[in-house]
Amino acid sequence: MLKIAISILFIPYILFSSDQIYINGEQLYFGKGCLSCHGTDATGLHNYPSLAKRSKWDLKRRLLKFRSGIESSQQSLIMIPFAKNLTDREIDELSYFLQNIKQNEDQEEYDMEYEPWGDGGS
Numbered sequence: 001m002l003k004i005a006i007s008i009l010f011i012p013y014i015l016f017s018s019d020q021i022y023i024n025g026e027q028l029y030f031g032k033g034c035l036s037c038h039g040t041d042a043t044g045l046h047n048y049p050s051l052a053k054r055s056k057w058d059l060k061r062r063l064l065k066f067r068s069g070i071e072s073s074q075q076s077l078i079m080i081p082f083a084k085n086l087t088d089r090e091i092d093e094l095s096y097f098l099q100n101i102k103q104n105e106d107q108e109e110y111d112m113e114y115e116p117w118g119d120g121g122s
């Protein structure tokens with residue numbers, strides 16, 4: 001009985017601790033395919049904007065706008081379907097994750113090595 005009471009007390013802590021929000025956001029980012037346009041480190045690809053380290057509130061505001069189907073450009077039409085079925089909580093988790101995203105420390109080194117052999121950026 002005591003065990004149950006203790007676990008119940010800890011559930012909110014586990015669900016709402018910021019680490020958990022980060023992990024949930026990360027899973028959503030990869031699970032919902034955001035990476036395919038915004039990049040594995042969320043710094044953007046081609047015309048797709050960088051999302052990494054941006055203000056959570058700004059990201060949230062933009063996602064809510066896309067979810068409600070408001071388009072501000074031709075580009076928005078690409079993004080809207082991906083925001084359409086996100087819940088408030090998922091938007092919160094994604095924005096938190098993106099604001100706090102941990103960059104891969106090896107990334108820069110890799111880019112420097114890779115670039116000379118790239119296709120010139122086509």
Ligand code: HEC
Pocket residue numbers: 028029032033034035036037038047048049051059060062063072073075076077078079082083094
């Ligand atoms: C098929 C490509 C594609 C996918 C997948 C995609 N996005 Fe986007 N996203 C875009 C484009 C294009 C824009 C720019 C839209 C505009 O300018 O109106 C954008 C814009 C955004 C913005 C606003 C950035 C800004 O500077 O205005 C956020 C936040 C965002 N996406 C989050 C996400 C999240 C979270 C996911 C996954 C659920 C996701 N995107 C999946 C293409 C994509």
